[in-house]
Amino acid sequence: MTIATDRANTGQTTSGPNLVGKIDASRCGKVLIGCVSANAFALPVQYTYGNAGRNLFYAPGLINFATSLAKTFRLHERLAFLFRLDAYNTLNHVNWGAPNGNWSSPTFGNITSAGSMRVFELTGRLLF
Numbered sequence: 626m627t628i629a630t631d632r633a634n635t636g637q638t639t640s641g642p643n644l645v646g647k648i649d650a651s652r653c654g655k656v657l658i659g660c661v662s663a664n665a666f667a668l669p670v671q672y673t674y675g676n677a678g679r680n681l682f683y684a685p686g687l688i689n690f691a692t693s694l695a696k697t698f699r700l701h702e703r704l705a706f707l708f709r710l711d712a713y714n715t716l717n718h719v720n721w722g723a724p725n726g727n728w729s730s731p732t733f734g735n736i737t738s739a740g741s742m743r744v745f746e747l748t749g750r751l752l753f
Contacts, residue, residue, distance in 0.1 A: 626677045629729035632669050641675035642666040642728045653736060654685030654721050661724050661734035684723035687740070690715045697752070709748040717743040 627639040646665035653660035661682055669675040695709040714720075722738030 626666070626675075626679070626681055626726050626728060628668065628675070629727065630668075632671060633674050634672050640669075641677045641679075643669045643675045644677040644681070648681055650682035650724070653682065653724055657721070657736045659734055660736060663728065663733050666728050682724060682726075685721045685736075687720050688716070688718045689713070689720065689740075690718075703753060705752040707748075707750040707752055709750070711746040711748070713744045713746070714740070714742060 626641050628642050629639060631637060631640060633640050643666065645667045646662070648661060648665050650661050666677060691711070691713050692715045693709065693711045695707060698706045698708070700706055720740035721736050722740070724734050724736050725732045727733060
């Protein structure tokens with residue numbers, strides 16, 4: 626949680642806001658817009674630090690299932706070819722990013738990113 630102004634007058638470019646309401650981040654991942662309410666926070670009084678702690682809300686859970694298939698073909702007595710297929714995020718589950726934690730931003734509390742989609746990787750290796 627940060628705000629982009631130096632309310633404490635310490636020369637740091639970011640500081641934290643005051644927590645004035647209840648945070649309910651349980652909807653994050655089910656909804657992408659407004660999963661954390663900006664109304665739960667307020668600007669601290671000038672020359673003071675905000676009372677909101679770190680890590681008040683987290684990103685939705687991560688589900689990642691990777692698989693691998695490999696086959697070795699003997700070409701000669703001391704020569705073989707290894708063919709391998711790797712799949713990352715095999716189930717192609719959407720892994721949403723963390724909500725924006727910059728209270729000064731117009732997209733505060735919104736999830737605006739996601740992890741990578743399913744990726745396949747083919748590998749060939751000559752073993753000698």
